[in-house]
Amino acid sequence: ETGVTQSPTHLIKTRGQQVTLRCSSQSGHNTVSWYQQALGQGPQFIFQYYREEENGRGNFPPRFSGLQFPNYSSELNVNALELDDSALYLCASSSAGGGYNEQFFGPGTRLTVL
Amino acid sequence: GNSVTQMEGPVTLSEEAFLTINCTYTATGYPSLFWYVQYPGEGLQLLLKATKADDKGSNKGFEATYRKETTSFHLEKGSVQVSDSAVYFCALSPSMNRDDKIIFGKGTRLHILP
Numbered sequence: 001e002t003g004v005t006q007s008p009t010h011l012i013k014t015r016g017q018q019v020t021l022r023c024s025s026q027s028g029h030n031t032v033s034w035y036q037q038a039l040g041q042g043p044q045f046i047f048q049y050y051r052e053e054e055n056g057r058g059n060f061p062p063r064f065s066g067l068q069f070p071n072y073s074s075e076l077n078v079n080a081l082e083l084d085d086s087a088l089y090l091c092a093s094s095s096a097g098g099g100y101n102e103q104f105f106g107p108g109t110r111l112t113v114l
Numbered sequence: 115g116n117s118v119t120q121m122e123g124p125v126t127l128s129e130e131a132f133l134t135i136n137c138t139y140t141a142t143g144y145p146s147l148f149w150y151v152q153y154p155g156e157g158l159q160l161l162l163k164a165t166k167a168d169d170k171g172s173n174k175g176f177e178a179t180y181r182k183e184t185t186s187f188h189l190e191k192g193s194v195q196v197s198d199s200a201v202y203f204c205a206l207s208p209s210m211n212r213d214d215k216i217i218f219g220k221g222t223r224l225h226i227l228p
Contacts, residue, residue, distance in 0.1 A: 004157070033215075033216075035216075035218075040220070040221075041221070042203050042205075042220045042221050043158070043203075043216075043218050045215050048215065058215070090157060090158065092158075102160055102163075103160075104160075105150075105157040105158040105159070106157050107155075107156060107157040108157055
């Protein structure tokens, strides 16, 4: 069973640029959640995708957007990058469908905005 | 709103010492509670969970009891090892029996000295 994978591992961008981060969910999982973890902080919920639709969103501006594909993999897009967007971005997958749904986290993508 | 407060680190202990990391929460309804661990260079891993009051979660020698009367979920281990050195996050999910939209504390870094 393959776990959650994310790419790239590290990324450096400059202010104003756009970035796309990718996540492959664990086999059998249909839900993907994205989190932002700033240095020294706990992860903060960005949004969740279930069956290709956004299923809940945290307190992040519209320049944070996402997609989920038919194979349940997902992308996080951030437009007009700001310095404060520098963080570790974590993806987690789970299998929604009733009962307890544990989220399994990937290793993250570290984004640095200069 | 929903929030998690955990003791600030770093916490430094000698091997075989007793560990307590305090965690309190604020939530409406009946949240599920979690402890996650993040080892250096790795993603988040679920350490243990409790989904209702008085439940005790346990794993790898770690324990935490869901105390609704004190809104607490303190993490304990009787004898820590060097390999326990990591960052520990207390977290909650506002929805009973689902762990979407997880809300994390800021994390507590634990150093175990040999």
